[in-house]
Amino acid sequence: MKSTGSGSPRPSTCCTTPRTNRHHRPRLRRPLAAPLRDRTLQAHLDQDYGADLLGGGRPGWKCQAGSRFLYVDEFGNVQFCSAQRGRLNKPIVQYTRRDLRQQSRVYKGCEAGCALLCVYRASALDNRPLHTLAVVTKLAWRRLQL
Numbered sequence: 001m002k003s004t005g006s007g008s009p010r011p012s013t014c015c016t017t018p019r020t021n022r023h024h025r026p027r028l029r030r031p032l033a034a035p036l037r038d039r040t041l042q043a044h045l046d047q048d049y050g051a052d053l054l055g056g057g058r059p060g061w062k063c064q065a066g067s068r069f070l071y072v073d074e075f076g077n078v079q080f081c082s083a084q085r086g087r088l089n090k091p092i093v094q095y096t097r098r099d100l101r102q103q104s105r106v107y108k109g110c111e112a113g114c115a116l117l118c119v120y121r122a123s124a125l126d127n128r129p130l131h132t133l134a135v136v137t138k139l140a141w142r143r144l145q146l
């Protein structure tokens with residue numbers, strides 16, 4: 001925090017290295033570098049996808065929002081997700097198995113670049129079934145070891 005001279009502190013917008021007092025710019029292209037990488041097995045479900053996104057890629061996948069993933073808003077309506085409110089908008093009490101099946105078949109049209117990893121993870125079984133089963137098997141095996 002720096003003082004503005006009027007007595008009220010203001011947040012600093014950069015940091016300096018202690019020896020040189022020069023501006024230190026943090027590297028921006030290392031969010032998934034080794035020290036920050038999530039090493040849990042669950043993270044294996046979406047980590048490749050997230051890394052692709054951060055690298056500028058647009059990996060293809062089919063979103064299972066409205067099927068394996070349900071987002072119910074404060075009015076009791078099913079939505080695809082928090083980013084796509086208003087597109088589905090069907091009361092949860094009228095949502096049937098038929099809706100679940102239908103939404104599992106269709107592309108939502110906004111998959112490219114979607115960063116909602118919770119939905120990606122919920123869709124993993126449909127998009128990468130063998131990889132998902134391998135991760136789940138490893139998870140179950142690890143639990144048995146504890």
Ligand code: SF4
Pocket residue numbers: 063064065080081082083084108109110111112114115116119120
């Ligand atoms: S692709 Fe992403 S933004 Fe589009 S409906 Fe699915 S989770 Fe929501």
